[in-house]
Amino acid sequence: MPDASGRSLGGAGPRSVAFIGPQGSGKSTLFDALLSAAGAPARRGGARGMGTELRLGHVDHMEDSWALLDCPGSVEFAHDAAAALAVADLAVVVTEAAPGRAAVLGPVFRMLDEQGIPAIVFVNKIDQLDGRVRDTLAALQAQTPRKLVLRQVPIREGEAVTGYVDLVSERAYRYRRGAASERIELPAMMRARESEARAELLEALADHDDALLEKVLEDLTPAPEEIYRPLHSGERSGAVVSVLLGAAEHNNGIHRLWKALRHDVPEPEETAARRGVETKGPPLAQVFRTLHAGHAGRLSWARIWRGAVRDGMQLDGHRIGGIHRFPNGEAQKVPEAAAGEIVALGRLEGVTTGATLGAGAPLAFPAPAAPVHALAVVLEDRKDEVRLSGALQRLAEEDPALTVILDPESGQTVLQGQGELHLRAALDRLAGSSGVRLRTVRPQIPYRETIRQAVTQHARLKRQTGGHGQFADVKLRIEPRERGAGFSFAEEVVGGAVPKRFIPAVGEAAEEATRKGPLGHQVVDVAVTLLDGSFHSVDSSDMAFATATRMAMQEGLAKGEPVLLEPIHAVTVQVPAEYTPNAQRLLTGRRGQILGYAAREGWEGWDTVEALVPAAELQEMIIELRSQTQGLGTYTHRFDHLAEARHR
Ligand SMILES: Nc1nc2c(ncn2[C@@H]2O[C@H](COP(=O)(O)OP(=O)(O)OP(=O)(O)O)[C@@H](O)[C@H]2O)c(=O)[nH]1
Ligand SMILES: [Mg+2]
Known part of the structure; x- marks a missing residue:
């Protein structure tokens, strides 16, 4: 029986998957490929720029209803990815096939562990792989305590990857450009590699399943269900991560991934239980994104964790003014949304990103990192002052990683956030929605x-x-x-x-x-x-x-003898240990005094460098730090003392 939103009510509830991973790994390409493979209308094609905001896509695929969340990969938008993870049933970690870039996966896996999210890894751009997949796997494994299990091995003809063998079913497929793969005979030369990789898969899973362990020890062939059982339970508990292969750009591995999602993604009730939501009770929703979308006004993207919500009803004292789904990138109004769905709720004024709507204790929501970059805004036309303050307030409501402060000393309006790109994207949105013309300058340093x-x-x-x-x-x-x-x-x-x-x-x-x-x-x-x-x-x-x-x-x-005093900040830089010398050089180059360095607590292979650095030198430091550390370096800082400025 179809429900109000046209979905057929089968066994599975509406499920949600977040696509996360480093910048440029192909998340958006994969997102589009999955949607179009499921029959969603084609999206605006062509060149895809760097992702700067979350995208939400609804699609029905083989009786199941899905909400897919395409996260931007840049570290400057990590808070958006974290927000998406807070409402997702499972994360697909999209990574490039080349092993050299595996280090950038460290913080991504960490984000999963912090929130306890089940995951699948999709090794994308397999068409560009020139090394061995097992080297890629080993490099990725070094970044997570979860056991990565390879579920496919590539078939090569010459240098090129032309297909794969599925290690559970032991079936071989040849990729076809833009179409589903065709089943082929398992190539004779693949036999040895296939059985070696399959043995590794079984051994890894046998650690979590006694029945499978027995079969493996007795050299018996387990049935597929006997492999899938520990695979799925391991994935759900976060102990195991399946690794699939493909090339989103060429639609390779898309159907295989859909199949894995259908089987592996937990039900919404299961995720709700993981998040600590009581199963019985009045409707409960959590807002994970806020945006102001032109005539639609304020939209709060929310996951309905419990109950059903109807347009016009009161939720926690707020009247829902419109419910929207995004079946093809465009908003579509629906009268109601069922438990498990992700929808955009209209006109929930005063409801902040991360808020829990409904009875009970507020659900956890990831806090953004401390700001590392700041810009002061200057109006081109002073008459816009009132419009600007309204627009800035909306901006800060939309994005918890952004802070707007009015510096009483300098009189400057200062935007603080996660980096140049993050602030520029916010200001572009502001200009687009309010028409206010702005330019930016460096924030003033509070000299004494x-x-x-x-x-x-x-x-x-x-x-x-x-x-x-x-x-x-x-x-x-x-x-x-x-x-x-x-x-x-x-x-x-x-x-x-x-x-x-x-x-x-x-x-x-x-x-x-x-x-x-x-x-x-x-x-x-x-x-x-x-x-x-x-x-x-x-x-x-x-x-x-x-x-x-x-x-x-x-x-x-x-x-x-008046003398200038400049603020000196105590700075803590965090970098993978291989970049510690770079970080120290960078700090010294910025008139920093290195106080010492040590292993970063709880972060295997990372260091913490402590230094005293003049505030003036912290401006734009994050840009240099990231450029020297594959984008991985971060820092926090606080005012420490004033010192006579000798270099000015
Ligand atoms: N060769 C090859 N290129 C691909 C593949 N998938 C994506 N690309 C290319 O990789 C680039 C980045 O793709 P996107 O999908 O925008 O990457 P993204 O992960 O969404 O990037 P951000 O949103 O900025 O984090 C684009 O130029 C794609 O055409 C693939 O399977 N093979
Ligand atoms: Mg993208």
Whole structure:
């Protein structure tokens, strides 16, 4: 019986698969190939650029309903991939066949482990493989504690991979461009390789299944079900990862992958249980992406973990204003969505990305990494100010990895995020949706200044305006204090030379005068002492003493050998150990002082390098760090202290 969304209600619920993996490995190509193999209308073809946002595609394939999530591969959009994983039943890790790039899979596998997601590896671009698949497998295996099991071996004619042998069914297939593979006789020369690879597969699985272990030990041939059972349970528990081969670009391996998905992807209820969702109860949904889509307004992509939702109903106090599916890249309105579905819910104002809607404790959602790059935005037209602040607020709502701050000191609006591309993509979206024209500049560094030399400064205010005059006379000592000690004020006036009632005004004015010193920055770490002065019984006032104090401060600070102080940050860089020397060189080149390095806790083969680096040198450092570490290096930082700037 078909339900309201036209899906037939068979055994399986609507399932969800996320495609993750390094940039350019072919995720989007594979996503499109899978959709079109399942009969979805062809997508806009042609050149595919670097992915900068999640794509969602719905398709029905052999009685089952699927939501596929194509994640961008760039590390700058890792938070989008993590968000997709939070709602996926299984991840397909798409990787290139060349073993040299395996290191970039480390953080990808880690993301799976952090959220406990079952996975399949799809070794793509098999048409470009010039080494051996087992070398690729070994390189990948070094990146994950999960046992990788090869389910296919390639058949070669000369250098080219022309087909594969399925190691469970022991059937051989020849690839055909743009069409399903054809079954062929197992080539005689493949026999030895095939039985070796199959033995490895069985041995790996026998570790998890006593019945299979017995068969293997007794040299009996297990039935396919006896192989699939431990394979599927191992995949679901995260102990085992199947490795499939193909070439998305040529539609090779697509049907085999679909078949694996049909059999291997857990049911939504199973995933819900893994996520800690109670099976019984009112509807429960989790938002994993928010975007503002023109006339459709705000859309919250959500997975329905429990119950069914209808358009117009209240969910956790929010009225659902439209439910959309994406059967061919275009939004299609549907009246309701069943448990397990991923849909875009309309107009859930105030609901943030990651939010759980419905009764019960909020479900876990991955937190984005700390920002590593910042840009300040400048309006081309000041009239756009109000529009800009609204647009920035929407942007920050859409993307939890992005922070917008108004720096009270510089007055700059600063965008912080995961890298240049991430921020540019966000600003492009902003320009597109709001029409506000912007340019970007480097955020200002909060420099400070102080003095090196103690000075004693005298100032006298004497003014006659009409009948009533102004008079105040002060003598101040201004001295440098220890770094970090701040501002202090004291008085050593004897014999009432400055009456007590005027002294607070002197203190306040002295402090106020430190807001902008002779170098144009806030003056810190100075001690001001009122030593002496004189007053007039009629013409002296708080205001007169404040003015005289400001005069003394201005002159005195300029004479005290003013010096610029720059913020120094404590920086922790994380890199694969082979790149540790590069990271150290990079930090030193940026006036950094290396404090030491050590093995990164819990990250086999990675190091942590600690250093003190001037804030000015951190600007754009992530670009260089990534370019020197295959994109793998990351860092965190926090303000540590101010230091005299020698190099400016
Ligand atoms: N030779 C070969 N090239 C492929 C194959 N699959 C994809 N490509 C090419 O690899 C490039 C990247 O493909 P995409 O599908 O955009 O890669 P992606 O993983 O989505 O990239 P991001 O979204 O930026 O992470 C494109 O030029 C594709 O044409 C394949 O099987 N063989
Ligand atoms: Mg892509």
